[in-house]
Every structure is written in C-alpha cells, then in structure tokens.
Amino acid sequence: MKPIAFLAITAIAALGITHTSPSLAKVDKNCAIDKPGDEVSYEEAQEVYECLAEKMAKGYNKGNDKKRWVNADHVRDYRDWTKASTLPANPGFHSDRFLLTFVNETGADAYTKFEEGVTMPVGTVIAKESFSINGKGKAKVGPLFIMEKAAKGASPKTGDWYYTMVSAKGKPQGINVYKACHECHSGFEDSDFLAYPVEEVRAE
Numbered sequence: 001m002k003p004i005a006f007l008a009i010t011a012i013a014a015l016g017i018t019h020t021s022p023s024l025a026k027v028d029k030n031c032a033i034d035k036p037g038d039e040v041s042y043e044e045a046q047e048v049y050e051c052l053a054e055k056m057a058k059g060y061n062k063g064n065d066k067k068r069w070v071n072a073d074h075v076r077d078y079r080d081w082t083k084a085s086t087l088p089a090n091p092g093f094h095s096d097r098f099l100l101t102f103v104n105e106t107g108a109d110a111y112t113k114f115e116e117g118v119t120m121p122v123g124t125v126i127a128k129e130s131f132s133i134n135g136k137g138k139a140k141v142g143p144l145f146i147m148e149k150a151a152k153g154a155s156p157k158t159g160d161w162y163y164t165m166v167s168a169k170g171k172p173q174g175i176n177v178y179k180a181c182h183e184c185h186s187g188f189e190d191s192d193f194l195a196y197p198v199e200e201v202r203a204e
C-alpha cells in the first residue's frame with residue numbers, strides 16, 4: 001500500500017468517520033471508555049450504549065406502579081417502537097448527553113421523514129434515552145424524555161405536546177415543562193416543535 005493512502009485511511013479511522021472501522025477505544029465492565037466524552041465518536045458511543053442498555057431499561061422501569069403523571073406503558077414499551085436514530089449522538093443540547101430516539105407506531109412515518117411542515121398525529125409518543133460520558137470516560141445514565149401529542153386544544157401553550165421525564169432510577173420528575181422543555185422546543189415550531197436527531201444518525 002502506498003504510504004499516502006495508508007495515512008488517509010488511518011486518519012479517517014481516527015476521526016471515526018467510517019462505519020466499518022473497528023473502534024480504537026475500549027469499554028470496561030463498568031461501561032467506562034478510555035477517552036473523554038467529548039472525543040467519543042458515534043460508534044464508540046454505541047459501544048458504551050450496548051454496555052449500559054440493560055441497566056438503563058431496568059432503571060427507567062423501576063417502580064412502574066408509581067409513575068404518577070408519566071404513562072408507565074410508554075416507559076415499558078418504547079424499545080419496541082421505531083428507532084429514529086441509528087447511533088447515540090450528542091447534539092450539545094439536553095445537557096450534553098448522548099441521545100437515542102424512539103417513536104411509536106402512530107408517529108413513526110411522520111417523524112422519520114425529519115421534515116419541516118409536519119403536524120404529528122394525535123397519539124404520537126416519542127421517547128428519548130440519554131446518557132453522559134464525562135471527561136474521564138465514565139458513563140452515567142441520564143433521564144428518559146417523553147413527548148406525547150395530545151388532542152387539538154389540550155395544551156395550547158405547549159403546541160399540544162405533553163412533556164414528561166423519568167430519572168435514571170425511574171422516578172417521575174416534577175418539572176415546569178414550559179420552562180424546562182417547551183421554551184427551547186418552541187425554536188422548532190416549523191416542524192411541530194420537534195428538533196430531530198443530528199443528521200448523521202437519522203434512521204433511513
């Protein structure tokens with residue numbers, strides 16, 4: 001192989017651009033990766049996710065008889081819905097967390113067009129798992145974020161979206177949804193207040 005071609009290939013692999021390149025990073029049994037979170041590629045984040053996935057689902061589903069205003073069925077079922085992102089990605093919003101998005105059957109077709117000008121069908125539910133990786137590579141499960149499209153006029157102040165969230169340990173979180181959620185999501189009014197996963201990881 002010509003040295004220059006070899007250099008190009010290693011450079012691409014180091015940047016984590018190719019989907020086939022084996023990861024250079026190692027994930028240990030505690031799901032920690034041997035590099036800082038802000039240097040982790042999508043593929044490396046996926047390795048961390050695979051390590052965390054079971055613990056994550058268990059945590060979110062703790063105390064499903066005490067979910068109060070959160071619909072426990074959504075928490076139990078979301079992994080069976082359509083995956084709207086192929087790999088976990090950190091868009092720099094949602095407190096610098098890596099995110100993975102799932103949409104229920106009612107909303108799957110409309111959501112996965114990732115277009116402006118959509119109005120999501122009533123009954124659409126979107127769930128988003130989150131985790132963070134700190135500067136030392138230590139991974140931590142974050143909250144599960146949920147948006148549900150309610151009937152027209154049900155919540156005009158939030159575009160008829162109900163926002164809820166449960167902690168990593170399954171606790172329903174009491175939040176001012178206008179301030180904590182909708183104020184930022186209102187920046188995406190042209191797509192029915194949806195921001196969509198970053199382009200590189202959108203499911204086909």
Ligand code: HEC
Pocket residue numbers: 089090091093094099101126127128145146147163164165175177180181182184185193194195196197198
């Ligand atoms: C600072 C801005 C900001 C705040 C605050 C915020 N979000 Fe988001 N949200 C985003 C962005 C940006 C995305 C798309 C991120 C991605 O997947 O890469 C998103 C995506 C989502 C999605 C997936 C649907 C979509 O928009 O594509 C859900 C569900 C969600 N957020 C719920 C919540 C909830 C619940 C809260 C409040 C607890 C909240 N968000 C607060 C910016 C925000």
